[in-house]
Amino acid sequence: MFSSLKVRNYRLFFTGQVISNIGTWMQRIAQDWLVFTLSGNDPIALGIAVALQFAPTLFLSLWAGVLADRVDKRRLLIGIQIAVLTQAVVLGALDLSGIAALWHVYLLCFTLGVTASLEVPARQSFVAEMVGRDKVTNAVALNSSIFNMARIVGPAIAGFAITWVGTGWLFMANAVSTGAVIAALVLMNPDKLFRGPAIPREKGQLVEGLRYVRRRSDLMTVMVLVFFVSTFGITYFTSLPIVAANVFHTNADGYGLLSTLVAVGTFTGALMSARRNTRGGPRVRLLLISAFLLGAFEVITAFMPTYLTFGLALIPLGFATITFLNTANALVQTAVSPEMRGRVMGLYVLVLIGGNPIGGPMTGWMADAFGGRSPFYIGGAISAVAAVVCAVVLIRRGGVSLPVRRFGNGLRVLKRERV
Template identity: 35%
Template sequence: MGRSKKDFMQRIFGSSALAALRHRNFRLFYFGQMISVIGFWMQNVAQSWVVLEMTNSPFLLGLVTFVQFVPNLAFSLAAGVFADRFPRRTLIVGTQTGFMLLAFLLTVLSGTGALRYWHIVFISSFMGILHAVDIPARQAFLVEMVGREDLSNAIALNSSMFNAARVLGPALGGMVLARYGATTCFLSNAVSYLFVIAGLLVMTIDKRVIKQQKKDMLTQIKDGINYIKTTPTVLIPMALLASVSISAMNFGVLVPVFARTVLGQGPEGFGVLVSSLGTGSLAGAMVLVVFGNKCNQLKFLWAGAAGLSLFQILLGQMQWFWPSAALLAGAGWSMVSLSASVNSIIQMQVPDELRGRVMSIYSLSFIGLSSVGGMLAGAVARWFGATVAFTAGGSLALLVTLWLARRWHLAKCSYGS
């Protein structure tokens, strides 16, 4: 019976583009996470709109993004050590349970009419601490579900899942927000975490051999940093992601401001714009699933960074709704091409014993620094408008991309050949 079931799954997921889905554990993770991420984006859309209505301040909206993700700056390096020291599934179950409880708290506060701006800041900061532990643990956990052979495909499929949810979540969130209010969005997110927690608990995971470390935490963090510094094919992609994250991955702050002040849109129009960004991201992720082999990853890396920069510059010149949606779709494609390519390039090289620490620095570069960039973009939008913020961020990202591309060429880095 077990063999026939395995053969059945082999026939369904026999394509190399779906190779990681042959693994039962990854299927449980994939579909549970999809439901959970849809809920997350529903809450994210509702929370952004609620903050903007409460404060009418792009800067204070940027502050919420900042406090939600700034713990990555403070805790992600230590969290990487935890991901290498302790069972990763246990860590993820703990963080997902924490997210669920915070979403229920937000639901109660909103439903009773007691929700205030400082509540959202407080809850967002606790979510940020959980994200700091969750992200490196989840990224490092992929290899335990599928093995190194199917790891690159798992990363691409995981990205496609995230971005499919990113399309559905904001669109659904915008409709629910407009018709039923923010409380329903918050409750939907809280319930969605039950699916991913259940999937994690029923997995059958081989016990990972964890080497007992006699080094202190600081020394272990330094080991991860030194690996990156001495490996140019990891260092330059990581630096590219960090630079573009802080300068051009500011959509969570700028899109609601842009929708409201430049395009004159309400919640549903805002949801369409965020969904356009997600649609482009999903398209980029699906292209990576099919064509994102080792030989093509560098092409997606540099095209993603350059494309994201250019689309942001063009958004800064735009005042029409549907062309803006199209540009956001292009930006979404570029963003996922860059981030997923960096993820794959790093994970295919890093030793397993350093995986958690290196992926914590990836998390810091991608999530932590984008929160700093979001706050800076919110400040620019407050004083000069969203169009100036888009133009300035895209221009800076383009200059950094060109400089790092030259560094890569001069270093004669070899990857994927």
């Protein structure tokens, strides 16, 4: 289950991410609550903040993928993390000084979105450089376990800390935790990285990456399904503060507990993915099933009558969500050639996050117009339908799933698996 941790460079990365992701989730909870407070509990304002944070992905993620293929990913990540640290310090200083206004938070959400759009393709493609192709699926699952362990600890701390010390100190704590990632990257041994061939700077490399994906029906199917599920289904994360405050009338600690319950499911799912990936590669059938279950659980959660039952229903929803995301990520990572990995991951990040400028405001509008529960049952229904449609398309193509290509000493196509 932990085979990737035998690699020293990845152990450093893993340790830094454990610390940093807790700080990141503390900041996310604090940031959402600060927006909600400054706007007078306006769900549309929260949707705008989400849109601003993810809008840069629409314009930068594809170019960021090209950049990741061209330059030293480790050095690129160090520079990006310094920018993230600076953003957290500025937001914390504004909040602690008592002069923070809604437009300040909006502006910093946008700057954070810029850094994230550059960081995610580089970090995703850097995983294979740290551990090698044979361990990449295990490393992807372990990365998710870190992320989701932090989603258990971070929101739990944040929910109570906000009531004690306010949101400002949580931004400062995130700045300190970001330093752990920078230290881990600096301490790595570059000679032990499994580097892919660096591509020279040439015209048309972005278009080349898009054509590469367009020619691959396996990658296209994953990208389409990820777009619909992430845009309409996984936006339930944005809905949690709305449900906590406007439906169940709880405070910040109530919101933090709901986020923690989601994370219990996602953390468990991530560990199961790590264990499963020691016994074989990712499967398209699992991708389709998990997408459908994500949608079904989301609809069920929407109609839970009490705060307790709603919170408990978030656990299987979180499990299905992380199973879907891990499987999609691993399918993409193991199916591309090394010299294309950055560009393909840039496109993957675009379809995964790029829909949030649509989904964020849409979630706020639905919650305002139809009630705080509506983003759950509408988004869940769309996700389930998308999974069914993709399955039907695959069946009509011959009743088989998509071929998974692996690149080791050469290109080979694995046997086709039935849906």
